[in-house]
Amino acid sequence: MLFSTLGLSCFWCHNLEFKGRDIVSIEDFIQTEINHILDVAKSMEPLAKGGSELLKGKILATLFFEPSTRTRLSFESAMLKLGGNVIGFAEPDASSTRKGENLADTVRTVENYADVIALRHSLEGSAKLAAEFSKVPIINAGTGSEEHPTQALIDLYTMRKESGKIDGLKVALVGDLRYGRTVHSLAYALALYSVELYLVSPETLRMRKDVLATIKSKIPVTENANLEKIMPQIDVLYVTRIQKERFPDAAEYAKVKGAYRIDLKTIEKAKKDLIILHPLPRVDEIAPEVDNTPQARYFQQVWNGIVVRMALLSLVLGAVE
Amino acid sequence: MSEKELRVTKIKDGTVIDHIRGGYALDVVRILGITGQEKRVMTIAINVPSKRFGVKDIIKIEGMALSAQEVNRIALVAPHASINIVHDYAVVEKQEVELPKTIEVIIKCTNPCCVSNSGEPVSSKFHVKNEEPLSLKCHYCGVSIEKADVLKQL
Ligand SMILES: [Zn+2]
Numbered sequence: 001m002l003f004s005t006l007g008l009s010c011f012w013c014h015n016l017e018f019k020g021r022d023i024v025s026i027e028d029f030i031q032t033e034i035n036h037i038l039d040v041a042k043s044m045e046p047l048a049k050g051g052s053e054l055l056k057g058k059i060l061a062t063l064f065f066e067p068s069t070r071t072r073l074s075f076e077s078a079m080l081k082l083g084g085n086v087i088g089f090a091e092p093d094a095s096s097t098r099k100g101e102n103l104a105d106t107v108r109t110v111e112n113y114a115d116v117i118a119l120r121h122s123l124e125g126s127a128k129l130a131a132e133f134s135k136v137p138i139i140n141a142g143t144g145s146e147e148h149p150t151q152a153l154i155d156l157y158t159m160r161k162e163s164g165k166i167d168g169l170k171v172a173l174v175g176d177l178r179y180g181r182t183v184h185s186l187a188y189a190l191a192l193y194s195v196e197l198y199l200v201s202p203e204t205l206r207m208r209k210d211v212l213a214t215i216k217s218k219i220p221v222t223e224n225a226n227l228e229k230i231m232p233q234i235d236v237l238y239v240t241r242i243q244k245e246r247f248p249d250a251a252e253y254a255k256v257k258g259a260y261r262i263d264l265k266t267i268e269k270a271k272k273d274l275i276i277l278h279p280l281p282r283v284d285e286i287a288p289e290v291d292n293t294p295q296a297r298y299f300q301q302v303w304n305g306i307v308v309r310m311a312l313l314s315l316v317l318g319a320v321e
Numbered sequence: 322m323s324e325k326e327l328r329v330t331k332i333k334d335g336t337v338i339d340h341i342r343g344g345y346a347l348d349v350v351r352i353l354g355i356t357g358q359e360k361r362v363m364t365i366a367i368n369v370p371s372k373r374f375g376v377k378d379i380i381k382i383e384g385m386a387l388s389a390q391e392v393n394r395i396a397l398v399a400p401h402a403s404i405n406i407v408h409d410y411a412v413v414e415k416q417e418v419e420l421p422k423t424i425e426v427i428i429k430c431t432n433p434c435c436v437s438n439s440g441e442p443v444s445s446k447f448h449v450k451n452e453e454p455l456s457l458k459c460h461y462c463g464v465s466i467e468k469a470d471v472l473k474q475l
Pocket of ligand 1: 125430431432435436437459460461462463464
């Protein structure tokens with residue numbers, strides 16, 4: 001809480017109170033709040049390296065109804081680095097959902113065991129529902145095909161850390177812009193800043209109309225951009241995975257996959273300070289030869305994931321303001 | 322409309338739904354589940370000249386009083402319609418239909434992957450984004466629902 005630490009109150013602006021708050025959707029946040037989360041994340045860097053006792057005695061429950069080892073390990077590592085403890089399950093089989101228990105009941109049970117819950121679920125709106133039933137804060141760790149707010153915050157943090165700013169950036173989103181969970185949350189978040197957005201995707205995987213309408217009302221968006229043409233101007237190249245299941249036949253998939261693969265030739269004319277991001281796991285949309293270029297930042301993103309999640313856990317548990 | 326024409330369609334006891342946006346009367350009839358087989362006297366006037374709206378539709382139904390639930394349903398396709406309860410040829414009660422900011426229960430979310438369709442102890446809930454054309458946003462999954470989707474369910 002910026003204003004309370006300064007001993008001031010600000011009646012016209014959003015209350016920067018995070019204690020007890022749910023992290024359900026990136027759309028619930030205004031820019032000031034996101035900037036504050038990113039500031040707190042920065043302050044977590046030394047704690048992530050050296051460990052801390054900030055959340056000693058607190059318990060995080062990771063309820064992963066849909067497996068995502070990467071995201072779960074990131075949350076658990078963040079909690080452990082803050083001196084807290086972790087419980088949870090990672091497969092639907094391990095929970096009682098197979099016996100027909102609904103999410104509302106699961107949440108009302110687990111809130112007795114934990115101080116904060118990270119939820120991963122395939123149903124859309126499940127984090128919102130969980131938050132309505134839970135007494136402890138819910139952090140959305142990816143729900144439905146629409147929301148992955150912590151990943152969007154990690155992407156923003158990486159842009160700010162690596163490019164030194166968010167405002168003024170020219171960002172290209174490449175790949176599956178329709179079903180990609182992370183890309184929707186990121187687009188909403190970027191629309192809160194003054195960025196220029198370029199969308200590069202196959203016809204069938206273009207950004208959903210409702211998401212597009214929302215972001216276009218706030219920032220300049222170039223649809224169906226040509227990657228080769230925009231390459232010399234862009235500051236951020238955000239690549240997402242194109243999944244085979246999204247295509248009716250293998251030939252179509254192979255064609256599309258090749259056309260959106262990033263290799264050394266693709267980035268030949270790129271700016272020196274371009275940064276290439278990917279929410280991972282990657283399959284082969286970025287050639288391994290790109291990994292050693294100064295532009296590749298996707299593995300730094302994994303580290304940034306830890307500090308951003310440490311910030312969120314500390315904020316919602318009231319350990320930092 | 323002249324006095325003479327009006328007299329022809331006057332009802333003794335029942336409901337007059339007035340100020341329906343021009344061309345929407347048949348949607349309202351559908352929402353109320355009226356098929357025409359009910360053996361009731363009923364008049365539907367479509368695109369009648371109106372001072373307030375340019376054109377409007379009117380529905381007069383003999384011997385039928387609307388429930389609150391039905392009034393809410395009408396609001397989905399004809400916001401700002403007025404409902405007159407007629408008794409012995411006189412209007413005894415007048416009510417303006419208003420579309421609430423949030424709508425619960427009446428319709429279901431069209432998204433099969435929405436948590437509100439999965440046996441959780443919650444009812445469906447929508448926020449009204451736009452009245453005309455109707456656009457609702459699911460409180461849980463955020464999916465947009467248009468008038469055509471609503472009519473399919475009613
Ligand atoms: Zn829904």
